[in-house]
Amino acid sequence: MAQMLYEGKAKKVYATENPDEYLVFYKDDATAFNGVKRGTILNKGVLNNKISAFFFDLLGKNGIPHHFVRLVSDREMLVKKLTILQIEVVVRNIAAGSLAKRIGWEEGRKLPQPVVELYYKNDDLGDPLINEYHARAMGLADDNQLKAIQELGLKINAILGAYLKEKKLELIDFKLEFGLHNGQLLLGDEISPDTCRFWDSETGQKLDKDRFRRDLGDVEDAYKEVLYRLTGEKL
Template identity: 45%
Template sequence: MKKTGELYAGKAKTVYTTDDPALLVLEFRNDTSAFDGEKMEQLERKGQVNNQFNAFIMKALQQAGIATHFVDQLSTNESLVRNLDMIPVECVVRNRAAGSLVRRLGIEEGKELVPAIFEFFLKNDALHDPMINDSHIATFGWASEQEVAAMKALTLQVNDVLTQLFADGGMVLVDYKLEFGRFNGDIVLGDEFSPDGCRLWDARTGEKMDKDRFRQNLGNVIESYEEVGRRIGIEFQS
C-alpha cells in the first residue's frame, strides 16, 4: 500500500488516497485551530500525540465491538483508515455542562447531566456548525432514519466505554463529538477521537486537560494531552 495523492486537507489533518481505493492515509499535523479557524497556531508534537492517542482509543472501541474506520498506525503521525462515505453531521454527547450548552441555556458549568444530552450539529465551518435535529437530517437527505438511529446508538455506546476508561485514569469525560460514515452498507465511526474533539477534566481538581487549554490560553496544551494519554495507558513514541 502506498500513498497516491492528497485527497483533502482539513484544519489539522490531511487525507491521502492510496493504491487501494478502499483505504486512505490520515496524517495528523501540528496545526491547531479554534473558533472555526479564527485562532491558528503550530504546536510542537501535536500531530504525533493526537495520532497515537486516536489509535489507542479506536482500538479500545473496536475491542468493545464498535466498528471504526481505523486499520493500523503507520507512523507516529500517520494512520491507515477505511475510505468512508462521510455523513455531514456531528454527534455530540454531553455528560457535564460546558461550552456552547452553558452559553445557550445559562446552565452552570460542570453541572452533571443525567441522562446525558445528545445533540446533532451540521458539519459546516462557514455556518459555524449549527445545531440540527432528526427532522433536518431527514428533510435534507443527509442520512436515513435507520442511519440516524445507528449513529445515536453507537455514540451512546462509545460514551459507556470511554467514560469508564477516563474515569479509571482519574478524569471526567465532559463532552465529545463523533463523526460517522458509510462503509459497505454499515455505519462506521470515522474522523478521530483525541483531546481536540472532547473535554476532559481532572476528576479531583477540575483542571481542564483538553483543547480548552488552547482556546482559553491556559498553556501546556500538548503536555496536558500527553498526561491524559499516560493516565489511560498510552506509551507515546517520539
C-alpha cells in the same frame, strides 16, 4: 508521493494503493471558533494519532465498528475509506462549552442524563445545531442511520466514560463523525483532546483543547498527560 485527497484543519488525507483505504496524516495545526483562532500545538499530530488509535482499538474491542486499520508512523494511520455523513454527533455528560452558554448552566454542572446533539457539518455556516427533523429534511441521513449514530454515540460514551474514570479522567463531552464504507456505518474521524473534553477527576484541571481555545497554557503537556494516562507512554 501519494495523492492528497483532502486537507482539513488538523489532518490531511491521502489515497493509498488500496482503493478501500486512506492514509491520514495528523498535523500540529490547531484552530478554534470555526477557524478564527489559529496556532500550532507542538507534537499534537503525534499525540492525537496515538490517542485516537488507542480509543479506536478500545472501542473495536467493545463491539463498535470503526474506520481505524493500523498505525503507520508517529503521525499517520491507515483507515477504511468512508463517505462521511455531514453530521457531527456530540454527546455530553457535564454542561460545558456551547451547551453551558446556550441553556445558561454553569460549566461543570452535571447533566442528569447524557445529552446527544446533532450539528450540520458545514464550515460556512459554523456547524449549526440541528435536530433529527432537519437532518432528514436536508437528506443528511435516513431514519436508520440517525437512530444508529445516536445509539452508537451513547454506547461510545459509556465505554469511554468507564475507561477514563479508571484513569482519573472525567469525560465531559465529545464529538463523533460517522461514515459509510461499502454500505456499512462506521465511526470515523478522530477521538482526541481536540474533539473531547477531559477534566482531571481530582483537580478538575482541563486536559484538552480548551487550554488552547481559552489561552490557559501548557497545552502540549495536557495532551501528553492524556496519552500517558491512557497508554503509559511518555512522549
